[in-house]
Amino acid sequence: MNRVSSSFAAAFFALVLGACNSNPPAEQATAPRAAAQRPGAEAATPTGKKRLLFFGNSLTAGYGVEPEQAFPGLIGQKIDSLKLGYEVVNAGLSGETTAGGLSRVGWVLRQPVDVFVLELGGNDGLRGLPLTATRRNLQGIIDTVRRRSPNAQIVLAGMQIPPNLGVSYAADFKAIYQDLATKNNLVLIPFLLDGVGGDRSLNQADGIHPTPTGHRIVARTVWAVLQPLLR
Template structure:
């Protein structure tokens, strides 16, 4: 039996799609996302960049923080958690409202002009809302992953899973959900099972459009992401410390 929250999410997603809240035709949303991303690169981010390590969030309006202040979006909140542990990573928000996997495939090369250490891929939701063929979504996500590995061979890739309501068919919805696990397993990626866990369908945690999280919703998204990202970053930091120590011993010898 479907939960009431998921039923509400179904209607919310249909409404958002009908009104174009997540449509790539919304130039206003795209402009807002770009300006917020640029604004987010304040002194704190510049300070982290001196370490030469970076976490890049690549996604749609969820990543861009549509409807909230830049510092309230989950990538910025994750950045604060990184800072609190002095891990030394620059956080880059490359979210763009309305982005599909096809759009991301076209854009990722430009975004990766410099290598990154961690690449968080959050795309596909808008594909699902439009009922696009999953073969296309899979092909585009794979192309993005391949581009990241060419441009940043040592980067860890984290894939954010998404789910859609069964309005376009229970089989399509189930296959859409399974697609993320399949891609993660095939490419040996770290998977966030469902980015909107605990937020999707909850009116108190979403804006009036019923689909974009409020600041409180973004705080939950940040915790969901951090649960997966923290051990990865700490492992990278430990490996770097070990490498630095070995290099120091070699120099002293």
């Protein structure tokens, strides 16, 4: 695993300061889009298609880019081009924490899923929330998926944070994902932003959210893990 670069740490520290605000404007701006993409709408899943659901925060929701430019949309285009027979659902919600995810995952899973990609925890770490709570909430989401869709493949997207809140905190945060993947026999993406985090040319002005080009790299990282599951 590559170390988080110093520029990545600086950018994330800026977000830590922003996260202290009770109503972050950037995250607030993308919530309507994410809500509109939640599953369980009136239209039924096309007959014969399996469901691949991305469940996460602003990275999944595609803050600052068009839906088709975000990595879930790019994965959907790849799946369609290969005629793999999956419907891709983007259930990303900007500003989401693991606690928020745990509270809404049951609603999202009103319809069964075949592959569930879990991308949460980054906002917890940036706000310095207790890691015991983050771990417990992620486990609760995993348990809910297993109850609602027992045969679903669960993919856990790992995240890292800079050491601004302490080296031990950052290391323990990173370890949560590997520990949960091992404990629950999950497929792990070691670091979702590998090759993108800390690169100014691949991130928007906030230094946090990927540009369309950055999302294409994230999509390749995710696809390398997903492809064997979709055959």
